[in-house]
Amino acid sequence: LLLDEPFAAIDAKIRQELRTWLRELIERVGITSIFVTHDQDEAIEVADEIMVINQGRLEQKGTPWDIYKKPGTPFVASFIGESTVIEQAGSLRGFEEAAGVGTRALIRPEYIDVGPSEEFTLLSATEEGIVKHLHFRGSEWMVEVQVGDHRLMTYRSLEKSTLEPGQQVRVLVHRAYLYNDQSSWMVENRLKEDPMPIII
Incomplete structure (x- = not known):
């Protein structure tokens, strides 16, 4: 399942509800899903594994926890979370x-x-x-x-x-x-x- 920024034009509260719904749906159906987003909160909340891509280059791949706590490059460190x-x-x-x-x-x-x-x-x-x-x-x-x-x-x-x-x-x-x-x-x-x- 490929989702390309599906919640981009939706109000923040509804986006939060949809993220929870999507996560539950994917777990229930058991289908491999690729979720494209520029929203770090969406990526951290929905994904089992994140791939951070900068100008076509893979900066880091890992779990949301690993990427947040152990950023591999300065770009990843500045992109994920506030800093x-x-x-x-x-x-x-x-x-x-x-x-x-x-x-x-x-x-x-x-x-x-x-x-x-x-x-x-x-x-x-x-x-x-x-x-x-x-x-x-x-x-x-x-x-x-x-x-x-x-x-x-x-x-x-x-x-x-x-x-x-x-x-x-x-x-x-x-x-x-x-x-x-x-x-x-x-x-x-x-x-x-x-x-x-x-x-x-």
């Missing part, structure tokens, strides 16, 4: 080893925590930031925060205190997908495991 690209990855606290090698960092919103300082136990691993914008997403806030020269995007639960534009906050980047012209790799913030000593 921010940092040109100078070594300027982020805890990622200094990336300095000086032309390494960029792709950071997903779920890799970042933002809030007042009392919410963090390891302040030495955090950055100072200023809240620039808040976007209500229904189940959570999408927070734009300025950290030095970088504008980062992250999520914040509605269960936590509400931030305000202009508020000074602490920002913890847990991990980043680093890449350059030769390779790509995932790195954890080293200060989370090896905090800087506090001198009193």
